[in-house]
Amino acid sequence: MTFASLEFWLFLVGTVAVFAVIPQAWRLVFLVLASLVHYGSYGWTNLIYLGFVVTVAIGAVALTRHADMRTATTAGALCLTAVLAAFKAGLGQSWGLSAPAGYSFYSFAAIAYLIDSGRALSMPATAPSTVQGNAAIFALVWFPKLFAGPITRSRDLAGQIEKGLRFAPSGLQIGGLLILGGLLKKLVIADNLALVVDPAFAIPDYAAPLELLIATYFFAFQIYCDFSGYTDLALGLSLIFGLALPPNFAKPYLCASVGRFWAECWHITLGKWFRDYVFIPLGGSRAGRLRTVVNLMTVFALSGLWHSGLGYGAGAGFLVWGLLNGAFVAIEQALPDAPKTRIVTALRILITFHLILLTWVFFRAGDLDDAFTILRRVSLALPSAPDVLAQYPFTAQHFIGAGLIVGLLLAEVITGNVALHRRVLALPRPARWSLVYAGMALLLLLGRWQATTFIYMQF
Amino acid sequence: MGDHWQPRTTSAFLAIGLVVYLALLTGAETLVRRHGDANPFFRIWSLDTPGTGWLILGASHAMPLDFADTRQRIEDAHGTTIVNLAATGAGPYVLRLIGGRFFQDHHAANVLIVVDGFGYADRRWNEDRIGDPDMLARIPYDRRTMAALTDALPRLPFKTWLDYGTGFSKLNNPDRLSPDIWTAEARFDESRRRPSAAAEAERIDYLYPQGGVPEQRYLDDLAALVAMCRQAKARVVIVRPPLPPGFREKLPMEAEFARRIDQIATRQGVQLFDFSNLLPEPSYYFDTDHLNRSGVQAWLNGGLSAILSGNGP
Numbered sequence: 001m002t003f004a005s006l007e008f009w010l011f012l013v014g015t016v017a018v019f020a021v022i023p024q025a026w027r028l029v030f031l032v033l034a035s036l037v038h039y040g041s042y043g044w045t046n047l048i049y050l051g052f053v054v055t056v057a058i059g060a061v062a063l064t065r066h067a068d069m070r071t072a073t074t075a076g077a078l079c080l081t082a083v084l085a086a087f088k089a090g091l092g093q094s095w096g097l098s099a100p101a102g103y104s105f106y107s108f109a110a111i112a113y114l115i116d117s118g119r120a121l122s123m124p125a126t127a128p129s130t131v132q133g134n135a136a137i138f139a140l141v142w143f144p145k146l147f148a149g150p151i152t153r154s155r156d157l158a159g160q161i162e163k164g165l166r167f168a169p170s171g172l173q174i175g176g177l178l179i180l181g182g183l184l185k186k187l188v189i190a191d192n193l194a195l196v197v198d199p200a201f202a203i204p205d206y207a208a209p210l211e212l213l214i215a216t217y218f219f220a221f222q223i224y225c226d227f228s229g230y231t232d233l234a235l236g237l238s239l240i241f242g243l244a245l246p247p248n249f250a251k252p253y254l255c256a257s258v259g260r261f262w263a264e265c266w267h268i269t270l271g272k273w274f275r276d277y278v279f280i281p282l283g284g285s286r287a288g289r290l291r292t293v294v295n296l297m298t299v300f301a302l303s304g305l306w307h308s309g310l311g312y313g314a315g316a317g318f319l320v321w322g323l324l325n326g327a328f329v330a331i332e333q334a335l336p337d338a339p340k341t342r343i344v345t346a347l348r349i350l351i352t353f354h355l356i357l358l359t360w361v362f363f364r365a366g367d368l369d370d371a372f373t374i375l376r377r378v379s380l381a382l383p384s385a386p387d388v389l390a391q392y393p394f395t396a397q398h399f400i401g402a403g404l405i406v407g408l409l410l411a412e413v414i415t416g417n418v419a420l421h422r423r424v425l426a427l428p429r430p431a432r433w434s435l436v437y438a439g440m441a442l443l444l445l446l447g448r449w450q451a452t453t454f455i456y457m458q459f
Numbered sequence: 460m461g462d463h464w465q466p467r468t469t470s471a472f473l474a475i476g477l478v479v480y481l482a483l484l485t486g487a488e489t490l491v492r493r494h495g496d497a498n499p500f501f502r503i504w505s506l507d508t509p510g511t512g513w514l515i516l517g518a519s520h521a522m523p524l525d526f527a528d529t530r531q532r533i534e535d536a537h538g539t540t541i542v543n544l545a546a547t548g549a550g551p552y553v554l555r556l557i558g559g560r561f562f563q564d565h566h567a568a569n570v571l572i573v574v575d576g577f578g579y580a581d582r583r584w585n586e587d588r589i590g591d592p593d594m595l596a597r598i599p600y601d602r603r604t605m606a607a608l609t610d611a612l613p614r615l616p617f618k619t620w621l622d623y624g625t626g627f628s629k630l631n632n633p634d635r636l637s638p639d640i641w642t643a644e645a646r647f648d649e650s651r652r653r654p655s656a657a658a659e660a661e662r663i664d665y666l667y668p669q670g671g672v673p674e675q676r677y678l679d680d681l682a683a684l685v686a687m688c689r690q691a692k693a694r695v696v697i698v699r700p701p702l703p704p705g706f707r708e709k710l711p712m713e714a715e716f717a718r719r720i721d722q723i724a725t726r727q728g729v730q731l732f733d734f735s736n737l738l739p740e741p742s743y744y745f746d747t748d749h750l751n752r753s754g755v756q757a758w759l760n761g762g763l764s765a766i767l768s769g770n771g772p
Contacts, residue, residue: 006618169464433472437479444483444630450592 001041003233004187004449011038012237019241020167027165028134031241035143046100053103054140056080057110058133061117073118077111088308102147104306106140108273113139113154115277135161144237148230150248150269157243166242177421178236180439185229187447189404193222195397201364204373209381210388212374214398219364220357221405224252227267232421247419251412256348258328258355274299293330300326307363317371321362328355400446487629491599496639497522498597499544499557500604503565510566512539513767514693516554516684517573518584519643520700521545523750526647533759537767542567546594547641550578551680552585556615558684560607562691570688571766572697574681576716577666579673585680590619595628597639643749650751651741654705662747663709671711673719681720685727695729696766701738701758706748730766737761 001008015034019027040047060076061069084107087099113136135158145152200207200215207215231248238245252265262271282295304322338344358375365371381388415423424435495501512534515521524530525543534541542565544557554572561567578584588594589608598604608620622628629635688695697720707713717733724731738744738761743754750758759767 006621168462170462433475437476440476441479441483444480444627446633447631448633449631 035141038143049100070118073114077114144234171239175236175239182229182232185225190226191448193218204370297326500598511542513541514567515543517545518549519547521573550584555684579677592628596632646745649745697731699733
């Protein structure tokens with residue numbers, strides 16, 4: 001049951017209703033069971049792999065009473081990494097095994113738990129062992145974030161679980177706003193942009209160059225709204241049950257550097273995961289400039305490979321995407337600091353956006369050939385673009401897409417460093433309610449509710 | 460809201476939200492009534508006479524009988540009136556619902572049921588078809604239609620009933636400002652030059668996603684539809700429409716389907732005419748399997764006209 005289905009909302013209402021009335025002591029177990037029901041609704045075989053990951057993670061830590069902690073947890077982490085790599089390489093398909101939805105995300109969470117346990121970092125030292133075990137399991141199976149993150153460390157949840165999960169009005173209010181925002185981003189913005197993106201990228205040799213250019217810009221916002229929309233849903237749903245998950249996006253297209261884009265603004269929890277479990281163990285930035293560049297490129301190459309199998313084609317395009325981003329970050333780090341004036345910052349934001357945009361072509365295109373075809377055809381057509389623009393047969397979908405993107409950017413610029421939902425909460429009640437009703441009306445009128453899936457659920 | 464529940468504020472929020480929803484729904488319903496055309500339930504709702512000479516039920520193969528001025532010309536030529544309630548992808552379960560709704564407050568002297576094998580092989584063309592957004596979005600609110608859908612539960616999916624009741628598909632219809640016309644009608648005067656095997660294969664895969672074995676419950680729906688029409692004092696004729704030979708030969712389980720339809724016709728005591736071999740030339744079709752204007756005329760000349768006049772071919 002996807003977030004856009006009636007079954008999911010009925011499931012959610014039922015789950016909230018039961019959660020609100022059962023004793024505090026039962027709530028965690030109930031939510032774990034509800035999570036298993038939700039994940040199982042996508043196919044009962046998914047539960048087998050989830051069970052395998054949970055067993056390896058919890059089992060390896062539990063067994064350390066009888067073995068060295070580091071050995072057991074390292075073995076567990078390597079086992080999960082190997083299975084993850086096997087799925088990514090498509091090895092399971094030869095045995096008729098298809099990768100379960102979201103397996104990357106909970107595998108990453110499990111690997112993080114194992115490595116942190118080996119370093120005795122997985123939990124606050126004062127947390128009782130039952131809380132530790134509960135938080136570990138919960139961090140792996142919690143349904144709102146199971147398919148596409150945020151990748152949650154068990155120590156982030158342990159403190160909240162120890163205090164007990166509350167059903168509070170504030171959680172419902174803030175969570176509701178996040179859910180509304182998430183649905184708007186996904187069903188209204190991302191899925192309407194897809195109507196222009198998908199046909200153009202399907203025929204890169206034949207689509208008009210201007211159409212390819214528009215589709216590339218649209219894709220940048222499609223993937224942002226698709227992924228961040230899912231995150232908003234995950235955060236909002238969790239807040240309803242009294243849980244605060246870490247944020248995953250921070251207005252990425254308003255970042256003034258590619259480095260900051262990846263470190264602090266886009267898929268933040270994955271960035272932190274790669275930092276903590278790949279970049280830093282390789283030496284980080286402490287082993288000299290050349291070694292730092294190698295470490296950076298390794299992280300971005302692995303990230304690129306991790307994205308392969310997304311459904312846009314396999315392998316090489318994502319690898320180029322990753323390596324390009326790594327190269328941009330490495331070059332940025334070698335450049336002197338720019339003055340922090342408004343104009344320079346605005347220019348840097350524009351440049352950063354377009355550098356990322358360039359890499360999105362490799363991410364979205366079916367293969368490397370298609371990516372180069374798109375770039376070649378667009379760059380050759382750019383000089384004549386002003387003349388073509390005046391006569392181009394724009395459709396309603398183009399205008400709707402452009403309007404949605406402008407609306408999104410305006411909202412992000414106006415709200416500054418504060419999250420959009422916090423700004424809305426701070427408004428006087430009439431304005432707040434008007435915005436909520438307007439959002440719901442948009443969702444009803446423009447939302448594409450039919451059979452929708454999230455891009456990152458294919459991991 | 461803070462950490463205190465505020466029931467009055469929450470109630471006010473929900474009440475205003477409901478008013479906003481109803482306002483949007485009123486606008487959506489107005490657009491349905493303004494732009495409605497092809498949807499069979501809309502046609503029933505907008506009929507200005509209670510009776511008709513012929514009622515035509517079927518899927519898309521029956522729709523060319525209503526394209527452009529064809530229906531008017533047939534009416535003039537045969538001195539009768541025709542109500543065509545064919546709909547794209549309408550299997551016998553859908554036709555039974557449509558027929559049932561029609562006969563609640565209308566009558567027909569004759570009913571022509573155009574049967575296609577694909578409609579008997581998959582729930583996609585039956586229980587799930589009514590719930591398709593393109594269908595639901597164009598059904599106007601009508602007490603009797605609501606009653607018909609309620610009676611159809613639980614076989615009719617609850618989501619479909621809920622969607623109609625809440626008007627969700629009407630609100631969410633991206634084509635709300637466009638007239639409800641099947642785009643194929645614009646190709647009525649075209650004709651195919653050469654059959655495309657690839658296009659035919661793709662079309663058949665689309666029509667028969669699970670293969671072609673006719674399911675008993677859908678055959679029972681046809682039998683029930685025939686019985687319903689006869690109970691409404693209508694004479695019933697079942698026809699199989701003309702199809703291009705290359706397309707027809709690729710259809711799965713056609714012989715089995717023909718045999719089962721023949722059994723139903725015999726058991727129900729109604730006439731069955733098989734025109735599937737009548738028009739082999741590709742020039743009579745505007746795509747893989749739909750008759751164009753000259754194809755419809757050839758069908759009329761080849762026996763359909765005699766049926767509509769009250770005789771056999």
